Amino acid sequence: MTDSDSKPLKTRMRLLITASRIFAEKGFQETTIAEICEQAQSNIASVNYHFRDKESLYLESWRYAFQQDLALYPSDGGVASDAPAEQRLAGRIRSLIARIAAENSHFFAIINKEMAQPTSLLPEILEKEINPQRQAMIAQIKECLGPKADDQDIHFCHASIIGQCFHLMQVKHMKKTYPERRHYPELENPVSYAEHVVLFSLAGIRALRNRIEQSRGDSECAQ
Template structure:
């Protein structure tokens, strides 16, 4: 790669990093290209060159944040696919919570803003990127609950787990708004919170499973 291409790639990454942070803090509507360029230490011409417009920058910054965080906190947590489904579900929950709580993680925070003030811009990309994650959790829940479980039981368990993760995200949004950067879990202990969510969820799943033949 030539020096010119390396410089261009660095500029692109600075823009994506700055954009994901600002979109997470302010949402699409309130974020400005000028502020993103200021944080990225570049100019509007660079945005036009790499992304054409604010909408494309929004999409690409979310994908950039999502893939970076997924790489940093793999959903399998290093657990073998041959492990018990409860262990694999525990690893997935830990991955979710670590991604939400990471002070430099912005993908879920952007989604939170999107839910509050929808732009519809993320619809296609979410289906491609998020749906595989959702399907993975449903498969694990099916294994944990047993084949007798109805679809609504899977949905309820999924919603319960995600609700606990998104509670942490809500606290993180409050801190982002106040420009604080400490982890938002109770007592700052992310692992303890994740362990609690795992134990609480698995106990509920076990209680549900006992009701099925």
């Protein structure tokens, strides 16, 4: 490969790395192409060539950040696909919390900015990148709850787990907003926090499964 062949790839990668960081720091609205180009040591023409416009660069840098996070912390948490459902769900929870807690996780920082200032680009990212992760966790929750669980049971359990995980995003925001506060136990020891969420969530799912099987089993007997 010649230098002329490799240069476009290098330029594109510099733009992705720089854009993901600046979008994470400032959000879509406050970020300018000029700033990205300056820090990436590139020019606006290169953005037009590789990404067409700011919106496409935003989406591609978001995907790049997401892929980088998954490369460091695979979504299965290192648990084998044939392991029991509880172990697989625990691995997924640990991976999600590790990605959120990571200091350089631009993907979740961009999500945090999106929640504060939504763009019309969010549905595409949700559908192509986030929804498969969501469906995988829902399938594991369903397996843990057993065949008698209904959609509401599964949805509520998923909301509970995600709420605990995304709590870290709020804590990271608070740490930046209120730096004078020095004690953030979830961020100081995210591994311990992940174990807490795993134990808390699995215990709740087991308790709910027992209640479902007892109450719905009795109903079936009564019929």
